[in-house]
Amino acid sequence: MTADRDRRRATIHDVARHAGVSITTVSHSLNTKGIVAAATRQRVLDAAAALGYSPNPIARRLRGNRLGVIGLVIRPLDSLETYQPEGVDYFVRFVGAAAVESLDRGFGLMLVRDPTKQNAPAIALGVDGFIVCDPVGNDPVIELLDRSDIPLVTVGRDIERPNFENWLESGGVTDATVVFEHLSAQGAKRIALVTGTDDNAWYADSMQAYAEWILAHPQDAIVYHQDETTGETGGRVVADAMLADARGLPDAVYFLTGRGAAGLQARFQERGLEIPRDLLIVAGSDAEQTRSAVPTITSVDLAPEETARAAVDFLLRRLDDENAVAPPPVQNTLRVRGSTTRPSA
Amino acid sequence: MTADRDRRRATIHDVARHAGVSITTVSHSLNTKGIVAAATRQRVLDAAAALGYSPNPIARRLRGNRLGVIGLVIRPLDSLETYQPEGVDYFVRFVGAAAVESLDRGFGLMLVRDPTKQNAPAIALGVDGFIVCDPVGNDPVIELLDRSDIPLVTVGRDIERPNFENWLESGGVTDATVVFEHLSAQGAKRIALVTGTDDNAWYADSMQAYAEWILAHPQDAIVYHQDETTGETGGRVVADAMLADARGLPDAVYFLTGRGAAGLQARFQERGLEIPRDLLIVAGSDAEQTRSAVPTITSVDLAPEETARAAVDFLLRRLDDENAVAPPPVQNTLRVRGSTTRPSA
DNA sequence: CACGATTAGCAAATCGTTTTGTAAAAAGCT
DNA sequence: AGCTTTTTACAAAACGATTTGCTAATCGTG
Numbered sequence: 001m002t003a004d005r006d007r008r009r010a011t012i013h014d015v016a017r018h019a020g021v022s023i024t025t026v027s028h029s030l031n032t033k034g035i036v037a038a039a040t041r042q043r044v045l046d047a048a049a050a051l052g053y054s055p056n057p058i059a060r061r062l063r064g065n066r067l068g069v070i071g072l073v074i075r076p077l078d079s080l081e082t083y084q085p086e087g088v089d090y091f092v093r094f095v096g097a098a099a100v101e102s103l104d105r106g107f108g109l110m111l112v113r114d115p116t117k118q119n120a121p122a123i124a125l126g127v128d129g130f131i132v133c134d135p136v137g138n139d140p141v142i143e144l145l146d147r148s149d150i151p152l153v154t155v156g157r158d159i160e161r162p163n164f165e166n167w168l169e170s171g172g173v174t175d176a177t178v179v180f181e182h183l184s185a186q187g188a189k190r191i192a193l194v195t196g197t198d199d200n201a202w203y204a205d206s207m208q209a210y211a212e213w214i215l216a217h218p219q220d221a222i223v224y225h226q227d228e229t230t231g232e233t234g235g236r237v238v239a240d241a242m243l244a245d246a247r248g249l250p251d252a253v254y255f256l257t258g259r260g261a262a263g264l265q266a267r268f269q270e271r272g273l274e275i276p277r278d279l280l281i282v283a284g285s286d287a288e289q290t291r292s293a294v295p296t297i298t299s300v301d302l303a304p305e306e307t308a309r310a311a312v313d314f315l316l317r318r319l320d321d322e323n324a325v326a327p328p329p330v331q332n333t334l335r336v337r338g339s340t341t342r343p344s345a
Numbered sequence: 346m347t348a349d350r351d352r353r354r355a356t357i358h359d360v361a362r363h364a365g366v367s368i369t370t371v372s373h374s375l376n377t378k379g380i381v382a383a384a385t386r387q388r389v390l391d392a393a394a395a396l397g398y399s400p401n402p403i404a405r406r407l408r409g410n411r412l413g414v415i416g417l418v419i420r421p422l423d424s425l426e427t428y429q430p431e432g433v434d435y436f437v438r439f440v441g442a443a444a445v446e447s448l449d450r451g452f453g454l455m456l457v458r459d460p461t462k463q464n465a466p467a468i469a470l471g472v473d474g475f476i477v478c479d480p481v482g483n484d485p486v487i488e489l490l491d492r493s494d495i496p497l498v499t500v501g502r503d504i505e506r507p508n509f510e511n512w513l514e515s516g517g518v519t520d521a522t523v524v525f526e527h528l529s530a531q532g533a534k535r536i537a538l539v540t541g542t543d544d545n546a547w548y549a550d551s552m553q554a555y556a557e558w559i560l561a562h563p564q565d566a567i568v569y570h571q572d573e574t575t576g577e578t579g580g581r582v583v584a585d586a587m588l589a590d591a592r593g594l595p596d597a598v599y600f601l602t603g604r605g606a607a608g609l610q611a612r613f614q615e616r617g618l619e620i621p622r623d624l625l626i627v628a629g630s631d632a633e634q635t636r637s638a639v640p641t642i643t644s645v646d647l648a649p650e651e652t653a654r655a656a657v658d659f660l661l662r663r664l665d666d667e668n669a670v671a672p673p674p675v676q677n678t679l680r681v682r683g684s685t686t687r688p689s690a
Numbered sequence: 691c692a693c694g695a696t697t698a699g700c701a702a703a704t705c706g707t708t709t710t711g712t713a714a715a716a717a718g719c720t
Numbered sequence: 721a722g723c724t725t726t727t728t729a730c731a732a733a734a735c736g737a738t739t740t741g742c743t744a745a746t747c748g749t750g
Contacts, residue, residue, distance in 0.1 A: 009493060024709085058707090095440065095444075113448040385698080400737065409738080
């Protein structure tokens, strides 16, 4: 089952010898560079085919060419000490779609941890380009890649880097406004917002949209921040905090993380509230927990697949043209479900 | 925001010049090879730190060292003309867990399409090792990697390669037997088996277990094969075929793909059967569709996360020790749900 | 002080490509 | 024939590391 002869992979030298020419001529023939007589070129091609030769991508890259790999960093997963993506629906779907799109375009997709960390695989800085998903403010990963002259594209902007332009919109002001309008249409008068604790654009934009909404529709500002890594438990904690709040309960909650929203709903139900009769709930990202909760929870579908494809496409365009411009934002949609559908309506 | 000077990344030569030594000494100092005076070594280390030097992984790899990347090929996704992983629960979870485990061990995980195909990224053959998930019989990918002397580990064996030993068990004879026993305990007397059309070990082992079961518990052999890429639609097709079968309906169906099982159940319900009263259903792999169907469908949990971690660990061990031996099979469990739970029971 | 053993450090080869510069051969022109 | 131009092909220099010899310098020891 092992290689019959211990013959290593054929190199350009083998092809040259086999065709009776120099390695220069081989290289030129294969890459249609330089000037090579048609007959010679054919001879080289035949020799290459006979030997099953394919150029070594590593050697090629060393000389300055492309490796055919793009790196993907998912920041929110990164910041955790122990990577724990289970149930993090959005990222799993994002990775899958990004992989497919890259592969279809002839690139491998490499998943990498924060490349600024010491134990990061060294190859991280050898790839052709990077996609950074949901960077934090003044993200050191952007800093590093930028300094290393590696093209990069982010999904969601770095809120502390107004001059950085290579980013795609991913959920933002409009999304949040659509949610508030929906809640309002369902009769909500006191809307609460719950974000995570990361310093990213998604949270910042949602906060801003909330502030603007309140200005136009006066009510108490009810905002909670809950560490996104706490998942459903975190949602329960927020529910308890709301129940203990002297200002009284809101009549609608916009919880940005899907798992958190599910935990919040479950805890409120345990404490005797009926959803959606007593309280409306919307999750800012769709997740299995929002789809399988009872009642099912209205969620923003952030369209991770489409976003991933757009990100890969944008990066690949930038590889060829440094000045390629970002595509228009991906259209997200609100999936209205049981948690905001009053039986009467 | 761009690099202030167009200073490229520092090389070993820069460090050597800065420290006033030769590049040999730099290399030796950094890798603690050779013999270097403590003072010199410190000087080199300081210079390297001052310049922010880190060795170029590509150059390193060219000389024969490790790249720090492992490749992952998911065969069932590969065989499709258009990669379409949506809803394929098992693989998405597998990829996520494999990525985490690799990253934690200092390796990047690169997703690759069938590297035997022409348009595959060239780098595919430059990685340190490969994991191939669910190889088909006499898999050309194994052939290629083996010939290229790239260490590889498969999840599920290649059924036509009895001598190939570097594989992990993934669902097999035991799983299927457990399912048949469960169905039998719930009163089933005519069990049908539905596999996909791929030529892999999972299907083959299930077929064999079925054959053995029938031998011990005489009944008609009712076996269907349905292209796994057809998803829920495929499940409906099988249901219709069973309804049209002159031998009459089975009283239990073991459908290996989760989406297929969900489609089958839905179609039977449309045609007036009540599940589980009239027919028991078990899915061979868990999926969102089996969890959210009504009733929920009993499924085998193939433990993709644990399997992925075991595969990465096995491969990494084999990188260091060619003779490392495969770990024991991962324990799968049967998640009993509504589709096989008779209210009476 | 002479001698072998050890310690330090360097030049050069190597990995497999691409690219640059140059020389030889062929062709074109008076 | 003698000269310039165009073709064709090659040798050699990158790319950035690791590793192999080899030469000095230092150290013990009798």
